[in-house]
Amino acid sequence: MTAIIVASVVCLLVGGGLGFVLFRYVLKSGYDSILKEAEVEAEVLKKNKLLEVKEKFLNKKVELEKEVSMRNQKIQQVENKLKQREMVINQRYEEVQRRKAEADSIRENMENQFVIIEKKKEELDKLQQQEINKLETISGLSAEEAKERLVESLKEEAKTMAQSYINDIMDDAKMTANKEAKRIVVQSIQRIATETAIENSVTVFHIESDEIKGRIIGREGRNIRALEAATGVEIVVDDTPEAIVLSAFDPVRREVARLALHQLVIDGRIHPARIEEVVAKVRKQVEEEIVETGKRTTIDLGIHGLHSELIRIIGKMKYRSSYGQNLLQHARETANLCAVMATELGLNPKKAKRAGLLHDIGKVPDEEPELPHALLGMKLAERYKEKPDICNAIGAHHDETEMTSLLAPIVQICDAISGARPGARREIVEAYIKRLNDLEKLAMAYPGVTKTYAIQAGRELRVIVGADKIDDKQTENLSGEIARKIQDEMTYPGQVKITVIRETRAVSYAK
Numbered sequence: 001m002t003a004i005i006v007a008s009v010v011c012l013l014v015g016g017g018l019g020f021v022l023f024r025y026v027l028k029s030g031y032d033s034i035l036k037e038a039e040v041e042a043e044v045l046k047k048n049k050l051l052e053v054k055e056k057f058l059n060k061k062v063e064l065e066k067e068v069s070m071r072n073q074k075i076q077q078v079e080n081k082l083k084q085r086e087m088v089i090n091q092r093y094e095e096v097q098r099r100k101a102e103a104d105s106i107r108e109n110m111e112n113q114f115v116i117i118e119k120k121k122e123e124l125d126k127l128q129q130q131e132i133n134k135l136e137t138i139s140g141l142s143a144e145e146a147k148e149r150l151v152e153s154l155k156e157e158a159k160t161m162a163q164s165y166i167n168d169i170m171d172d173a174k175m176t177a178n179k180e181a182k183r184i185v186v187q188s189i190q191r192i193a194t195e196t197a198i199e200n201s202v203t204v205f206h207i208e209s210d211e212i213k214g215r216i217i218g219r220e221g222r223n224i225r226a227l228e229a230a231t232g233v234e235i236v237v238d239d240t241p242e243a244i245v246l247s248a249f250d251p252v253r254r255e256v257a258r259l260a261l262h263q264l265v266i267d268g269r270i271h272p273a274r275i276e277e278v279v280a281k282v283r284k285q286v287e288e289e290i291v292e293t294g295k296r297t298t299i300d301l302g303i304h305g306l307h308s309e310l311i312r313i314i315g316k317m318k319y320r321s322s323y324g325q326n327l328l329q330h331a332r333e334t335a336n337l338c339a340v341m342a343t344e345l346g347l348n349p350k351k352a353k354r355a356g357l358l359h360d361i362g363k364v365p366d367e368e369p370e371l372p373h374a375l376l377g378m379k380l381a382e383r384y385k386e387k388p389d390i391c392n393a394i395g396a397h398h399d400e401t402e403m404t405s406l407l408a409p410i411v412q413i414c415d416a417i418s419g420a421r422p423g424a425r426r427e428i429v430e431a432y433i434k435r436l437n438d439l440e441k442l443a444m445a446y447p448g449v450t451k452t453y454a455i456q457a458g459r460e461l462r463v464i465v466g467a468d469k470i471d472d473k474q475t476e477n478l479s480g481e482i483a484r485k486i487q488d489e490m491t492y493p494g495q496v497k498i499t500v501i502r503e504t505r506a507v508s509y510a511k
Contacts, residue, residue, distance in 0.1 A: 203246040203254045205261050213237050215270050216244065216261070226272035229464060229501065230279040232453035233257040247455065249436045251319040256282050290315035297328065301335055303354050307384035313364045314357065320364055321433075327364070330418050331357050337414035347406055355393035355407050356414055358386070374398045432458070438490065443482050448474070460497040467504040475502045
């Protein structure tokens with residue numbers, strides 16, 4: 001192509017007519033060579049395209065053949081399965097036909113035997129009538145007269161034997177009543193596995209590393225003070241690796257503190273405002289958990305129709321103790337024991353279980369503390385529409401009111417079995433908890449006091465007062481007054497430190 005262009009330029013440079021003729025000739029020769037090259041290239045492209053099309057066709061053909069082969073295999077498998085099912089169905093059909101033939105044969109035999117039995121029965125009836133006629137002829141009595149005489153004779157004999165049997169039973173019952181009563185009690189104890197949980201006043205909170213201890217304490221101890229003030233729990237942060245000790249006599253406070261610490265550590269934001277927010281949220285969660293525990297307990301024991309307040313009281317038993325034993329566990333054990341014993345004695349086990357579960361509800365509320373817990377529990381049960389026999393069983397299980405139903409002695413016995421009292425150590429625990437409660441109530445009686453917490457096993461009493469109600473001078477006087485009143489009215493080991501806290505807060509909102 002380049003040669004043609006060069007020749008054309010030379011021709012034009014020569015000039016004249018000859019140059020023009022030569023130029024035309026060169027152009028024509030160039031066109032012909034270009035057309036030939038184009039035709040050759042077109043032919044090559046055509047062959048390449050044909051080869052590509054053939055190759056695609058062959059690939060598609062191979063894929064279709066594979067797909068057809070796979071479908072044929074699936075069809076063959078389905079056909080094989082159908083043939084197998086057909087064989088099984090044929091075998092079952094033959095078995096059914098065989099059994100049907102056997103059943104027809106058995107039925108035919110039974111019908112024949114029934115006909116034979118009927119004939120034998122008629123023959124026996126005839127023979128029996130003949131024998132009766134012979135006996136009447138020999139004895140000179142009709143069948144009815146003989147029957148009456150026989151019945152009278154049997155009546156007299158039965159009366160004599162029955163009276164003798166009754167006397168024997170009465171004598172045996174007098175001799176074995178004591179033994180049988182003991183057997184029922186022992187069997188009830190054996191059928192209920194008693195799990196006694198001794199309550200303590202310390203909870204250990206585990207942490208991943210000791211670095212978290214510094215964050216919990218906070219700058220100049222502000223975080224730990226805020227946490228103790230919000231929960232009423234003493235928080236001991238010492239050299240114990242990966243552990244913080246929560247100390248308080250009230251299990252509810254310890255649980256609130258434990259859950260609040262857990263959330264604060266996970267969240268990472270630990271400062272006084274956040275601590276108060278989390279503690280309030282956790283306290284609400286614990287209240288919900290109390291109700292849920294009550295519902296779950298009644299469902300587990302199969303007790304229905306309890307008032308919602310009674311369910312809440314039952315849930316609150318989880319955080320109370322009876323002579324060191326967990327009160328909810330004690331109530332569940334007593335309920336199960338009552339049901340077993342009532343069943344052994346032929347009484348209603350559901351009522352007995354209900355009375356056993358509710359017998360210690362008087363230990364939970366804080367109202368009317370001057371009443372014995374049995375009488376307070378009876379008043380609560382009456383208030384929430386429990387039946388009279390259940391109310392009486394609750395009130396009489398410590399002989400503080402007269403027993404009017406059989407449920408009362410059952411509840412009393414099962415309470416003694418489950419409670420495992422007396423015990424010196426457990427009585428000390430109860431006295432210890434009562435002393436700490438009395439400490440807090442004594443301080444709460446003063447005007448301006450908003451919260452009180454007995455900590456360090458009763459060796460320190462923290463009193464929080466309202467900053468708008470008491471000034472600094474009155475705060476100092478209040479501490480001395482509480483100390484003097486504790487000295488005059490209470491008995492306690494060692495000494496009690498009274499710490500009165502007056503806190504001023506300023507709150508603003510950025511909008």
